[in-house]
Amino acid sequence: MSDDPVLAARDVSVVRGDRRVLDGLSVEIPDDARVLVRGESGAGKSTLFEVLGLLTTPDSGAVEVRGTDAAAVSERERAALRRDHLGFVFQSFRLVDDLTAYENARAPQEHAGDVDEAWLDTLFDRLDIADLADRTPPTLSGGERQRVAIARALANRPSVVLADEPTGQLDPETTDAVLETLFSVHETFDTALVVVSHDPRLGERFPDRYALGDGGLRAE
Numbered sequence: 054m055s056d057d058p059v060l061a062a063r064d065v066s067v068v069r070g071d072r073r074v075l076d077g078l079s080v081e082i083p084d085d086a087r088v089l090v091r092g093e094s095g096a097g098k099s100t101l102f103e104v105l106g107l108l109t110t111p112d113s114g115a116v117e118v119r120g121t122d123a124a125a126v127s128e129r130e131r132a133a134l135r136r137d138h139l140g141f142v143f144q145s146f147r148l149v150d151d152l153t154a155y156e157n158a159r160a161p162q163e164h165a166g167d168v169d170e171a172w173l174d175t176l177f178d179r180l181d182i183a184d185l186a187d188r189t190p191p192t193l194s195g196g197e198r199q200r201v202a203i204a205r206a207l208a209n210r211p212s213v214v215l216a217d218e219p220t221g222q223l224d225p226e227t228t229d230a231v232l233e234t235l236f237s238v239h240e241t242f243d244t245a246l247v248v249v250s251h252d253p254r255l256g257e258r259f260p261d262r263y264a265l266g267d268g269g270l271r272a273e
């Protein structure tokens with residue numbers, strides 16, 4: 054296996070309007086990482102999430118996936134890097150309301166042309182949502198939708214799961230359940246985990262913590 058970290062940002066800057074939201078930011082995400090990035094509202098967490106997820110190309114600097122500079126390849130190859138290495142849990146889940154939970158989770162596999170229902174069944178069992186597979190998102194609770202979103206993020210066996218405010222709208226009990234789920238995913242499926250959040254409840258549970266401020270990351 055390559056020695057390159059699964060994900061790295063090198064001297065990345067992003068300008069939004071007249072503000073340099075990320076300003077020469079660098080970070081490496083090793084394979085076994087369990088990283089929390091904290092920051093005040095407006096600090097640039099969602100921007101960093103989009104940059105690390107190859108959803109936004111930075112104005113300068115590079116984002117590398119296993120040593121491949123994502124900006125140096127075609128859009129098609131970039132999409133393949135995203136699909137093969139990255140799993141996303143979006144702040145608002147972004148599930149499709151008129152698909153079932155199972156169909157939502159299967160969508161990335163269909164997109165990749167490689168449906169593996171045995172793996173999906175494993176995920177649904179492990180995330181304790183097997184009995185919700187045929188329900189649609191509007192009939193599920195926030196925590197249940199969250200777990201469906203995590204199943205979808207893992208559908209293509211990513212190297213890294215990126216989660217944007219995964220607990221933002223959840224009560225303390227559901228927050229604990231979601232964290233346990235993310236951590237067990239990290240351990241069971243050998244997936245690096247990067248969570249960006251302003252939620253002060255998450256702190257100590259993550260061995261690697263950074264504060265995002267003034268466009269850069271500071272280890273905590």
Ligand SMILES: Nc1ncnc2c1ncn2[C@@H]1O[C@H](COP(=O)(O)OP(=O)(O)OP(=O)(O)O)[C@@H](O)[C@H]1O
Nearest residue numbers: 069070074092093094095096097098099100101251
């Ligand atoms: N298209 C844009 N044009 C101008 N400014 C923008 C644009 N998008 C984002 N910003 C600004 O960039 C900064 C960082 O935004 P970002 O959404 O990354 O912050 P955040 O830390 O995720 O905030 P929150 O916790 O409130 O979601 C904010 O000040 C925001 O107003």
